[in-house]
Amino acid sequence: MTPVGEQLLAHHPVLFAVPAFVPAVVVVAVVLYIARKDRREEAEERELLERGLDDQEDS
Amino acid sequence: MLLAAEPAAGGAALDQVIGLSVGASIISAVLLVLAWAHRTHRIEWIQRAGERLTARTGQPGWAAIPALFVASSLVVALLGFMWDVSLHAGRGRDEGPLANPAHYLILYGLFALFIAGMSAVIFTRDGEKPGIAAVRITRRWYAPVAGIYIAACGFYALIGFPLDDVWHRLFGQDVTLWGPTHIMLIGGAGLSTAGIILLHREAEFSQEWRTNSANPAYQTLHRLTVSMAFGGLLIGLSVFQAEFDFGVAQFRMVFAPMMIAAAAALALVAARLYIGPGGALFAAFFFVIVRGVASFIVGDVFGQASHVFPLYLGCALVIELIALSRLKDRPLAFGAVAGLGVGTVGLYTEKLWNDAVFAFPWPQDMWLEGLAMAVPVAVGGGLCGALFAMGLQGRLPENRAIGRSIVAGSIVVTSLGVANGLWATVPEDATATITTQEVGTPDERAVLIEMTTTPGLVDDDPTWVQATAWQGGGEGIVTQELRRTGPDTWVSDSPIPVGGTWKTLVRVQDGRMLTAVPIFLPADPPIGAEELPVEASATRDFVPEIEILQRERSFDHPAWLWAAANAIVLLCSLAILAGISIAVARVGRRIAAHGLTDEETDEDGVTARPTVSS
Numbered sequence: 001m002t003p004v005g006e007q008l009l010a011h012h013p014v015l016f017a018v019p020a021f022v023p024a025v026v027v028v029a030v031v032l033y034i035a036r037k038d039r040r041e042e043a044e045e046r047e048l049l050e051r052g053l054d055d056q057e058d059s
Numbered sequence: 060m061l062l063a064a065e066p067a068a069g070g071a072a073l074d075q076v077i078g079l080s081v082g083a084s085i086i087s088a089v090l091l092v093l094a095w096a097h098r099t100h101r102i103e104w105i106q107r108a109g110e111r112l113t114a115r116t117g118q119p120g121w122a123a124i125p126a127l128f129v130a131s132s133l134v135v136a137l138l139g140f141m142w143d144v145s146l147h148a149g150r151g152r153d154e155g156p157l158a159n160p161a162h163y164l165i166l167y168g169l170f171a172l173f174i175a176g177m178s179a180v181i182f183t184r185d186g187e188k189p190g191i192a193a194v195r196i197t198r199r200w201y202a203p204v205a206g207i208y209i210a211a212c213g214f215y216a217l218i219g220f221p222l223d224d225v226w227h228r229l230f231g232q233d234v235t236l237w238g239p240t241h242i243m244l245i246g247g248a249g250l251s252t253a254g255i256i257l258l259h260r261e262a263e264f265s266q267e268w269r270t271n272s273a274n275p276a277y278q279t280l281h282r283l284t285v286s287m288a289f290g291g292l293l294i295g296l297s298v299f300q301a302e303f304d305f306g307v308a309q310f311r312m313v314f315a316p317m318m319i320a321a322a323a324a325l326a327l328v329a330a331r332l333y334i335g336p337g338g339a340l341f342a343a344f345f346f347v348i349v350r351g352v353a354s355f356i357v358g359d360v361f362g363q364a365s366h367v368f369p370l371y372l373g374c375a376l377v378i379e380l381i382a383l384s385r386l387k388d389r390p391l392a393f394g395a396v397a398g399l400g401v402g403t404v405g406l407y408t409e410k411l412w413n414d415a416v417f418a419f420p421w422p423q424d425m426w427l428e429g430l431a432m433a434v435p436v437a438v439g440g441g442l443c444g445a446l447f448a449m450g451l452q453g454r455l456p457e458n459r460a461i462g463r464s465i466v467a468g469s470i471v472v473t474s475l476g477v478a479n480g481l482w483a484t485v486p487e488d489a490t491a492t493i494t495t496q497e498v499g500t501p502d503e504r505a506v507l508i509e510m511t512t513t514p515g516l517v518d519d520d521p522t523w524v525q526a527t528a529w530q531g532g533g534e535g536i537v538t539q540e541l542r543r544t545g546p547d548t549w550v551s552d553s554p555i556p557v558g559g560t561w562k563t564l565v566r567v568q569d570g571r572m573l574t575a576v577p578i579f580l581p582a583d584p585p586i587g588a589e590e591l592p593v594e595a596s597a598t599r600d601f602v603p604e605i606e607i608l609q610r611e612r613s614f615d616h617p618a619w620l621w622a623a624a625n626a627i628v629l630l631c632s633l634a635i636l637a638g639i640s641i642a643v644a645r646v647g648r649r650i651a652a653h654g655l656t657d658e659e660t661d662e663d664g665v666t667a668r669p670t671v672s673s
Contacts, residue, residue, distance in 0.1 A: 017220035020170040022083035038197035
């Protein structure tokens with residue numbers, strides 16, 4: 001590899017693309033987090049409900 | 060401006076990184092807060108904007124806002140893209156981010172594309188389901204599947220930017236459109252056009268459209284926009300051809316007919332089947348108008364290297380004619396036959412157009428191989444186009460294996476075509492003796508050349524023997540077919556620029572052979588390249604074109620790294636193709652299960668578009 005200083009890479013527009021792709025990554029991550037959280041909560045609620053029903057049947 | 064202070068050769072300064080990071084954080088926060096405030100009824104203007112658009116278009120806000128947004132983003136991205144290619148062709152690699160204003164347009168377009176998709180995702184609230192195939196995000200939040208797909212396309216294109224940077228760090232800067240990360244950038248935008256069509260269909264299954272669809276003004280607008288969207292799909296599928304459009308293709312000519320046939324078969328078969336009679340022709344006309352305007356703006360208004368584009372009208376006409384037969388009632392058979400028609404008769408009309416306006420004709424040398432590549436790909440494209448239309452109509456084949464095999468088969472056939480196209484050879488120990496005669500001025504040097512090659516190197520019917528000079532600044536692309544004066548001798552008929560920043564070479568393509576001899580190459584200190592001066596007479600070796608056209612490329616990297624990098628890009632690309640297939644299938648199955656819109660079932664009391672026949 002040639003020394004970094006001799007490459008043209010610092011010119012490449014990755015830096016000025018930061019304000020576009022970073023927010024996109026953040027937004028996607030937040031949506032995925034919310035979706036997963038809701039599914040986990042739903043599963044927990046269902047479990048609670050089923051346990052409650054089981055308790056009723058037992059009593 | 061932060062970036063203006065960037066040193067000529069060094070890395071980015073820390074304050075720039077900080078400034079841009081702060082910018083990124085603010086934008087992220089604004090987006091998240093807007094979405095949250097809208098969804099929790101803290102702000103109502105997004106809702107009101109949607110309602111205003113509903114009043115104008117009859118469409119629900121979750122379709123009208125993104126449709127308008129996507130269309131405007133893609134127009135900006137397309138213009139930026141064509142401008143960018145012309146700048147690179149005319150001037151070479153970028154001097155810096157600010158030196159290439161086209162990058163702003165591309166970046167804005169791709170980011171807006173992502174936001175447009177997300178606007179569809181966040182729009183409906185209070186647990187309302189948008190359309191017939193809404194995807195559950197939470198128990199109170201549903202999103203139209205096309206909105207998710209469009210956002211995914213924007214996301215896929217945007218992550219192309221950092222990946223592109225990593226790529227250039229590893230492999231050097233490749234001044235070709237077909238760098239894998241470049242394919243991500245343009246492919247994401249190109250494929251999002253299919254999302255607009257799908258979103259448009261999903262919107263027909265909304266309360267708003269049920270109420271409004273009787274209004275003839277809304278109906279006309281609705282039909283017009285979806286017809287234009289198919290033209291947009293054709294534009295989206297044609298972006299990969301840009302090097303050929305500019306006359307600086309760095310790949311074998313056999314790619315040109317294959318790419319044209321693939322785009323035409325897929326987009327136009329789908330347009331004809333879904334829109335009805337005239338749908339394919341309308342889409343092709345839309346393509347010609349939009350690309351014509353873009354070409355005019357880039358070439359004439361901005362004064363950059365000019366370009367042309369395929370016509371597609373012949374292909375559209377072939378499809379319209381085949382659709383006059385009863386074959387169109389069997390969409391898959393129609394798709395295959397129409398693909399065959401596009402790959403043969405359609406391509407013949409494209410050959411006439413190509414030979415008339417493009418820089419280089421399609422000579423006999425490439426016919427057989429070109430057809431062998433284009434016909435199977437066109438048939439696959441026609442079948443996929445038919446599947447797309449069938450999904451939109453809710454009449455996908457009941458056996459899911461059929462659809463999957465068609466899509467997978469088309470991808471395999473296309474990959475084989477691409478692999479064959481990339482297979483190019485360089486002759487061993489072949490040389491060219493080039494004598495030059497200076498005819499320009501000291502400021503604008505130019506030469507006339509005479510070339511004698513190794514005997515028997517080029518057969519009677521080569522694909523091209525041309526002189527190319529590019530990256531000379533401004534409109535700097537000059538290409539010229541050399542005139543053959545004997546079995547192994549050629550001359551130029553008009554001056555070819557040299558000196559300055561021009562890269563001037565003779566290129567030869569004959570069958571699989573793709574090779575070049577340099578005439579003049581400028582010194583390029585950043586990449587450690589010395590000037591290759593013009594000689595009055597010199598004998599030079601034929602070398603792989605890539606060594607001259609992409610001097611910036613670095614080749615000293617391990618093979619596994621190159622393979623791994625390609626594999627990552629390939630996986631991302633297959634994921635996006637799987638994404639559109641799944642999205643279309645989801646909408647199609649829901650329509651098949653829940654029925655068509657009222658309008659479609661009301662006509663004469665029978666279903667206008669047959670549901671699943673069983």
